[in-house]
Amino acid sequence: MGLIALGVTGGIGAYKAVEIARGLQQGGHDVVAIMTASAHKFVGRVTFEAITQRRVITDQFAPGANADIEHIALASDIAALVVAPATANIIGKLALGIADDFLTTLYLATRAPVLVAPAMNTNMFSHEAVAQNLSTLRDRGVHIVGPGEGYLACGWIGKGRLAEPADVVAATEAILRTVGSLAGQRLLVTAGPTYEDLDPVRYLGNRSSGRMGLAVAAEAVRRGAHVVLVLGPSALEPTPGAEVIRVRSAAQMHDAVMTRAAEMDAVVMAAAVADYTRSGGSEPQKISKRADGDDDDRALTMTLTRTADILAELGRWRADRVRPWLVGFAAETQDVVERATAKLTRKRVDLVVANDVSRSDAGFAVETNAAVLVDAAGATELPLQQKSALAGAILDRVEAGLSQATATAHATPGDMADPADKPGQHESS
Numbered sequence: 103m104g105l106i107a108l109g110v111t112g113g114i115g116a117y118k119a120v121e122i123a124r125g126l127q128q129g130g131h132d133v134v135a136i137m138t139a140s141a142h143k144f145v146g147r148v149t150f151e152a153i154t155q156r157r158v159i160t161d162q163f164a165p166g167a168n169a170d171i172e173h174i175a176l177a178s179d180i181a182a183l184v185v186a187p188a189t190a191n192i193i194g195k196l197a198l199g200i201a202d203d204f205l206t207t208l209y210l211a212t213r214a215p216v217l218v219a220p221a222m223n224t225n226m227f228s229h230e231a232v233a234q235n236l237s238t239l240r241d242r243g244v245h246i247v248g249p250g251e252g253y254l255a256c257g258w259i260g261k262g263r264l265a266e267p268a269d270v271v272a273a274t275e276a277i278l279r280t281v282g283s284l285a286g287q288r289l290l291v292t293a294g295p296t297y298e299d300l301d302p303v304r305y306l307g308n309r310s311s312g313r314m315g316l317a318v319a320a321e322a323v324r325r326g327a328h329v330v331l332v333l334g335p336s337a338l339e340p341t342p343g344a345e346v347i348r349v350r351s352a353a354q355m356h357d358a359v360m361t362r363a364a365e366m367d368a369v370v371m372a373a374a375v376a377d378y379t380r381s382g383g384s385e386p387q388k389i390s391k392r393a394d395g396d397d398d399d400r401a402l403t404m405t406l407t408r409t410a411d412i413l414a415e416l417g418r419w420r421a422d423r424v425r426p427w428l429v430g431f432a433a434e435t436q437d438v439v440e441r442a443t444a445k446l447t448r449k450r451v452d453l454v455v456a457n458d459v460s461r462s463d464a465g466f467a468v469e470t471n472a473a474v475l476v477d478a479a480g481a482t483e484l485p486l487q488q489k490s491a492l493a494g495a496i497l498d499r500v501e502a503g504l505s506q507a508t509a510t511a512h513a514t515p516g517d518m519a520d521p522a523d524k525p526g527q528h529e530s531s
């Protein structure tokens with residue numbers, strides 16, 4: 103599952119791309135449609151907008167489209183680029199590396215797998231120029247689906263008809279299953295703050311935006327993992343392509359994580375889980391101040407109770423087994439490495455991502471983060487970088503850890519977590 107860019111070019115089969123978009127969505131993917139100038143002659147952008155629930159990209163130079171260098175941003179976000187229908191013209195441009203519109207620029211900028219579904223007149227398809235261009239693309243690793251044979255819109259009968267939408271969808275699924283360095287792996291990522299309700303209108307929260315966890319989830323989806331995202335009350339959009347479980351409180355996050363942890367290859371606890379909640383739970387009625395305002399009433403006393411430490415519980419449950427590989431975060435304001443190292447041992451996790459939240463350019467609610475990765479081998483300081491880049495560095499460690507775990511598991515079978523043995527069963531939380 104992931105975000106798929108669907109490039110629609112100017113062929114009679116363009117209307118069938120609507121069905122392809124639908125098919126991809128039914129498979130749990132998010133679709134962003136990119137239409138070339140001639141595609142508009144065959145089908146309207148509103149149709150794709152309504153189906154994909156996203157802005158359709160039509161013009162590289164549209165006002166606003168370059169504010170975040172959209173083709174570059176999209177290039178790193180997508181799990182695949184599917185061009186259907188692909189005319190002889192676009193096939194030629196892709197083969198030659200011509201970048202004169204959004205779709206052709208995206209093709210050059212992305213490292214995601216590319217699938218092309220040619221559709222054209224029979225003679226055009228069998229022309230040496232088109233054959234050579236397709237062969238160039240194939241040699242470059244581009245996947246080709248179709249074309250089919252049959253009655254063509256131009257009245258001819260022969261090869262050139264756009265592959266059936268179901269076949270284009272199936273070909274996309276097949277590509278996504280095999281690519282990506284985390285293909286076949288299951289990752290649970292937590293993100294955002296938790297809110298501990300005090301009464302029907304008030305809560306205890308924290309400043310976490312969820313950005314870091316969402317960046318890890320997005321990168322894991324891009325690398326082909328099945329991602330379960332347990333998301334606290336964050337204002338940000340959940341990661342496309344992830345299976346999303348929305349929670350509010352630390353207790354709900356605890357339950358969601360514990361229910362799914364046993365089936366995971368790795369768990370990344372990026373959420374800022376509340377350490378304390380109101381003793382006895384939320385007050386059913388709104389807590390009101392006394393009307394007289396006596397000095398006695400100027401203070402409100404409330405008792406808070408520790409929440410269950412989800413990560414520590416996972417660490418205890420997993421014990422010396424190799425999976426799930428566990429990543430924790432540590433938000434510190436002083437002695438970052440020392441404290442993170444202590445957390446690594448205390449919570450029995452494989453990696454702690456520590457950051458100094460007293461810096462204004464790192465930590466909560468900003469796009470950048472400077473972190474120290476702490477594992478049993480020591481500490482590695484990473485420079486200030488975009489959270490998406492840091493997510494990549496964290497997942498590189500997860501991947502290395504998982505390959506090592508696989509090697510260990512082969513050497514000592516039975517070292518994997520037993521899915522029937524769910525964490526939290528032996529805990530009083």
Ligand code: CTP
Nearest residue numbers: 371372373375409410411412413430431432433
């Ligand atoms: N965490 C958790 N459950 C909690 C609290 C924290 O799973 N109830 C996880 C966070 O998701 C994060 C890590 O533990 O991965 C960070 O813990 P942190 O709150 O920094 O550490 P504490 O152990 O609470 O230490 P301290 O408050 O002393 O810094």
